[in-house]
Amino acid sequence: QKEVEQDPGPLSVPEGAIVSLNCTYSNSAFQYFMWYRQYSRKGPELLMYTYSSGNKEDGRFTAQVDKSSKYISLFIRDSQPSDSATYLCAMTGGTSYGKLTFGQGTILTVHP
Amino acid sequence: DADVTQTPRNRITKTGKRIMLECSQTKGHDRMYWYRQDPGLGLRLIYYSFDVKDINKGEISDGYSVSRQAQAKFSLSLESAIPNQTALYFCATSDDDRALGYTFGSGTRLTVV
Numbered sequence: 001q002k003e004v005e006q007d008p009g010p011l012s013v014p015e016g017a018i019v020s021l022n023c024t025y026s027n028s029a030f031q032y033f034m035w036y037r038q039y040s041r042k043g044p045e046l047l048m049y050t051y052s053s054g055n056k057e058d059g060r061f062t063a064q065v066d067k068s069s070k071y072i073s074l075f076i077r078d079s080q081p082s083d084s085a086t087y088l089c090a091m092t093g094g095t096s097y098g099k100l101t102f103g104q105g106t107i108l109t110v111h112p
Numbered sequence: 113d114a115d116v117t118q119t120p121r122n123r124i125t126k127t128g129k130r131i132m133l134e135c136s137q138t139k140g141h142d143r144m145y146w147y148r149q150d151p152g153l154g155l156r157l158i159y160y161s162f163d164v165k166d167i168n169k170g171e172i173s174d175g176y177s178v179s180r181q182a183q184a185k186f187s188l189s190l191e192s193a194i195p196n197q198t199a200l201y202f203c204a205t206s207d208d209d210r211a212l213g214y215t216f217g218s219g220t221r222l223t224v225v
Contacts (some may be wrong), residue, residue, distance in 0.1 A: 004154075006154070008152055032210055032211075032212060034212070036214075041218070041219070042218055042219075043116070043202055043204070043216025043217055043218050043219055044155070044202075044214075044216050045216070046212075046213050046214065049212055049213075088154060088155065090155075092210060092211045092212075097209060097210055097211070098143065098160075098162060098206075098209055098210070098211050099145065099157055099160055099170070099211050100155075100157075100211050100214065101157075102147075102154045102155040102156075103154055104152055104153060104154040105154050105155075
């Protein structure tokens with residue numbers, strides 16, 4: 001079993017929808033939780049990160065971490081066609097500090 | 113110019129051939145990483161280096177080797193390529209010991225036939 005599990009999708013939604021992307025993990029030492037966005041044939045880019053449990057909001061994006069359930073989520077409000085990409089969760093902590101463990105990535109398509 | 117440059121962008125090679133993928137960065141970061149990406153498997157760590165004299169194996173290092181020639185350069189070699197090494201390879205850098213905010217290159221698409 002992988003340390004980080006992410007539903008690969010694909011996910012297809014209409015423009016304006018609320019999107020929910022999720023990951024679960026097994027390593028309780030993970031402390032920092034990140035979401036990366038990857039456009040086709042590009043390297044991933046950091047969207048946002050959260051330390052420990054709680055919520056963090058950045059514009060239309062909200063990251064949520066529940067360490068008790070080992071579950072993290074990314075919500076995208078008012079989704080746009082330009083949000084179409086692969087979204088990857090990543091985490092680090094404990095003996096893994098200094099390197100990231102990624103989920104499988106979820107392919108999202110937002111259609112007009 | 114890109115902060116993290118990977119060459120080549122695309123490569124097709126034959127089984128058994130030796131191949132080197134190169135990564136150079138202008139970020140001034142000490143930490144460099146090599147990942148491979150496969151559909152359904154996400155990004156998996158091959159090797160990483162926290163400074164010029166430090167090389168560490170990741171979760172899937174078998175069949176690969178690396179060289180950290182300078183702070184700015186980190187090369188990945190496949191000594192004898194095999195078809196299941198066909199993948200998208202990414203180099204990344206970081207200046208943070210918590211690995212926050214990796215900067216990725218644009219990737220090398222490698223096909224082994």
